[in-house]
Amino acid sequence: MYKLMINGIVQGVGFRPFIYKLAVEEDLKGFVLNNTGGVEIIVEGDKSTLQRFMTRIKSELPPAAKIESVSVRELPDRGYNKFEIKLSTKGNGSTLISPDLAVCDDCIREFSDPDDFRYHYSFINCTNCGPRYSIIKETPYDRPVTSMRDFNMCNKCRSEYTNPLDRRFHAQPIACQECGPELQFIGKDLKSINGDPIQNTIDALKQGKIVGIKGIGGFHLACDATNFEAIAEMRRRKNRPDKPFAIMANESNLAEIVEFAKTDLVLLRSTIAPIVILPKRSPSILATNLAPFNPNIGVFLPYAPHHYQIVDEKLPFLIMTSGNLQDEPIAKDAFELQQICDFFLTHNRPILNRSDDSIILPTGKFNVLLRRSRGYVPTPIQAPFPLIPTLACGAELKLTFALSNNKEYFLSPYIGNSGSKATMDFYEETLQKYKRWFNLDPELVVCDLQPDFTTTKLAEAMKLPLVKVQHHHAHTAAIMAEHGLDEKVIGISYDGTGFGTDKAIWGGEILIANYENFERIYHLEYMPLPGGDASIKHPIRIAYAYLRSAGIDTSFLTGIPSWEQKVISKQLVNNFNVFQTSSMGRLFDCVAAMLDLYPNITFEAQSAMALEFLCENEDVLQIEPFSFHIKSGLIGIKPLLRDIAEAIKNKAEQKIIAKRFHRTILEFTLVTAQRLRRDNNLNKIVLSGGVMQNKLIVSGLAELLVKNDFEVYRPQKLPANDGSISVGQLMIANRINKNKMEK
Numbered sequence: 001m002y003k004l005m006i007n008g009i010v011q012g013v014g015f016r017p018f019i020y021k022l023a024v025e026e027d028l029k030g031f032v033l034n035n036t037g038g039v040e041i042i043v044e045g046d047k048s049t050l051q052r053f054m055t056r057i058k059s060e061l062p063p064a065a066k067i068e069s070v071s072v073r074e075l076p077d078r079g080y081n082k083f084e085i086k087l088s089t090k091g092n093g094s095t096l097i098s099p100d101l102a103v104c105d106d107c108i109r110e111f112s113d114p115d116d117f118r119y120h121y122s123f124i125n126c127t128n129c130g131p132r133y134s135i136i137k138e139t140p141y142d143r144p145v146t147s148m149r150d151f152n153m154c155n156k157c158r159s160e161y162t163n164p165l166d167r168r169f170h171a172q173p174i175a176c177q178e179c180g181p182e183l184q185f186i187g188k189d190l191k192s193i194n195g196d197p198i199q200n201t202i203d204a205l206k207q208g209k210i211v212g213i214k215g216i217g218g219f220h221l222a223c224d225a226t227n228f229e230a231i232a233e234m235r236r237r238k239n240r241p242d243k244p245f246a247i248m249a250n251e252s253n254l255a256e257i258v259e260f261a262k263t264d265l266v267l268l269r270s271t272i273a274p275i276v277i278l279p280k281r282s283p284s285i286l287a288t289n290l291a292p293f294n295p296n297i298g299v300f301l302p303y304a305p306h307h308y309q310i311v312d313e314k315l316p317f318l319i320m321t322s323g324n325l326q327d328e329p330i331a332k333d334a335f336e337l338q339q340i341c342d343f344f345l346t347h348n349r350p351i352l353n354r355s356d357d358s359i360i361l362p363t364g365k366f367n368v369l370l371r372r373s374r375g376y377v378p379t380p381i382q383a384p385f386p387l388i389p390t391l392a393c394g395a396e397l398k399l400t401f402a403l404s405n406n407k408e409y410f411l412s413p414y415i416g417n418s419g420s421k422a423t424m425d426f427y428e429e430t431l432q433k434y435k436r437w438f439n440l441d442p443e444l445v446v447c448d449l450q451p452d453f454t455t456t457k458l459a460e461a462m463k464l465p466l467v468k469v470q471h472h473h474a475h476t477a478a479i480m481a482e483h484g485l486d487e488k489v490i491g492i493s494y495d496g497t498g499f500g501t502d503k504a505i506w507g508g509e510i511l512i513a514n515y516e517n518f519e520r521i522y523h524l525e526y527m528p529l530p531g532g533d534a535s536i537k538h539p540i541r542i543a544y545a546y547l548r549s550a551g552i553d554t555s556f557l558t559g560i561p562s563w564e565q566k567v568i569s570k571q572l573v574n575n576f577n578v579f580q581t582s583s584m585g586r587l588f589d590c591v592a593a594m595l596d597l598y599p600n601i602t603f604e605a606q607s608a609m610a611l612e613f614l615c616e617n618e619d620v621l622q623i624e625p626f627s628f629h630i631k632s633g634l635i636g637i638k639p640l641l642r643d644i645a646e647a648i649k650n651k652a653e654q655k656i657i658a659k660r661f662h663r664t665i666l667e668f669t670l671v672t673a674q675r676l677r678r679d680n681n682l683n684k685i686v687l688s689g690g691v692m693q694n695k696l697i698v699s700g701l702a703e704l705l706v707k708n709d710f711e712v713y714r715p716q717k718l719p720a721n722d723g724s725i726s727v728g729q730l731m732i733a734n735r736i737n738k739n740k741m742e743k
């Protein structure tokens with residue numbers, strides 16, 4: 001007889017019934033049970049059957065299950081006479097919680113079948129699909145500790161729930177019209193409105209209204225994506241003038257609005273059901289104010305049953321943007337969104353744990369993960385080396401935290417940008433839950449070097465050994481960890497803002513780094529940033545300051561009135577409230593403003609994106625770079641700015657300027673990397689930072705560096721942006737702490 005211990009995501013995903021069915025088919029005897037360490041299987045039978053059984057476990061695994069490890073022990077036979085599913089036992093260790101899973105094809109088939117028992121039941125689910133993370137209160141995952149506890153199963157549901165051969169055996173959120181949650185359509189005043197909630201929702205959307213739709217991880221704000229007026233109103237109420245909105249689309253209409261490859265469709269249809277950023281088709285039926293001046297659009301497919309009832313060929317394109325107020329986390333209750341919505345489609349299954357939609361940007365063969373949240377969390381990630389229980393607090397924007405045990409770590413859902421009380425409450429609440437669920441009690445805490453971050457203050461208040469980590473070191477370490485690297489590498493970290501060891505604002509950094517240490521070998525030369533954050537919202541001020549400091553005539557700049565010029569000049573002369581920065585993000589802002597793209601911006605990276613879009617996704621490797629110089633650790637960008645100013649005066653095509661600008665970044669990165677290789681005998685390059693969300697930069701760099709025989713590691717499974725800072729912090733702090741202990 002064999003005893004198998006299986007770890008991974010094996011609970012709440014139909015694993016035991018799957019094992020039961022396999023064992024019965026193979027005529028094996030014994031049992032299967034859940035314990036807090038995973039799933040335990042005892043099987044008796046002849047050796048070849050047992051071998052086949054084990055192969056079949058791996059090859060026929062339920063779609064949502066994920067095996068991390070299997071241990072097999074051979075024991076003397078006991079003479080079992082049947083195979084059964086035993087009740088759970090308590091063991092040591094913690095079980096994993098499955099992420100929320102998009103509704104599966106089998107359930108949608110039943111849902112669409114007028115003869116089926118659960119025809120058009122908006123909360124249909126099975127062991128392979130449905131909410132998990134969002135409904136759980138405690139571990140181990142079992143119905144009484146979920147938000148389904150107050151719904152008493154009817155006889156029909158109970159018989160399925162208890163039948164090992166049923167595809168809803170132990171599906172904790174099992175429900176039907178008789179016994180489960182219900183939809184409700186309510187007005188702005190939160191009072192119930194008569195009629196069919198789905199039909200009411202569709203009618204309201206068709207009339208151009210804004211409806212808050214309660215989903216899996218939170219509310220969406222919905223309106224008709226073809227209705228210009230409705231979108232304009234949503235922008236006004238949400239105070240979001242330009243930032244693109246994502247669209248939930250009916251699958252068979254998808255090709256009308258975006259271009260996509262087969263692999264993109266696989267992503268869209270996966271259990272994660274992420275938002276995928278794809279090239280817009282034009283012309284299209286979509287309203288022009290949906291993603292203005294943006295060639296791409298974020299699309300996703302219905303993933304909760306009620307989404308299918310609303311988004312169909314009659315209403316194929318809906319804006320479904322995260323339901324939150326500015327700078328606040330996604331809402332889980334209607335009252336939070338009263339000032340934005342005309343109506344709500346809500347339901348009585350509470351959302352216990354919020355998560356925003358995950359976002360993926362395909363870039364050729366590789367994808368860039370922009371946001372790792374619903375569908376991913378709270379699945380742990382393997383650490384590249386043994387850790388101690390540690391809390392990494394993250395940075396400030398795109399905030400996440402990471403918590404580790406000794407071999408893996410849990411990366412929180414996307415929390416938002418820190419600052420508002422609501423965001424930090426969400427952070428704190430999620431942190432407490434993760435500690436409890438996964439039995440994690442940190443012995444070490446780590447934060448950013450920036451003294452003013454809310455997360456820094458939080459870490460300092462913890463009374464635990466504290467490590468502070470430089471931002472771009474953390475960026476590099478995160479992507480090293482993603483690829484399991486544990487050695488010295490060349491780290492290229494290009495992003496917006498990170499506090500430097502010299503208190504300047506870093507962001508165009510070329511490092512030699514391992515986990516314990518880093519050396520800043522090259523960086524963009526320092527330029528003046530008048531007013532710090534204030535000029536980040538007004539890139540034209542950055543352009544003006546950069547050009548003045550480079551001694552370049554600024555008279556061609558449009559979009560900066562003379563009073564503003566005077567203010568900034570005075571600031572520069574008196575060095576009043578002027579910060580020094582090597583930020584790559586600010587260089588993009590500067591060049592975009594020189595080209596008169598966005599003198600002022602309304603969302604992060606707006607002008608950097610505009611510069612990228614000017615290139616129309618064309619290959620930039622073939623074009624001539626502008627000038628730059630590299631001297632004693634500095635990448636001189638004044639020659640670059642001079643060339644660009646010259647090109648603008650000579651009325652060069654904007655697209656050509658944008659392409660040559662991108663090409664210049666690729667070129668000076670290559671040159672510095674080659675020097676580093678020559679002087680330090682290093683060949684592995686790790687790319688990180690928010691600028692790696694620029695397709696032309698990340699793909700261009702990877703291509704150019706690989707062509708020059710470098711081994712390139714780019715962000716794929718972790719966000720390139722600050723969403724993975726906490727992961728890098730975790731690795732660095734552990735290594736520093738370990739070295740300290742050993743001394």
Ligand SMILES: [Zn+2]
Nearest residue numbers: 104107126129
């Ligand atoms: Zn299902």
Ligand SMILES: [Zn+2]
Nearest residue numbers: 154157176179
């Ligand atoms: Zn029922």
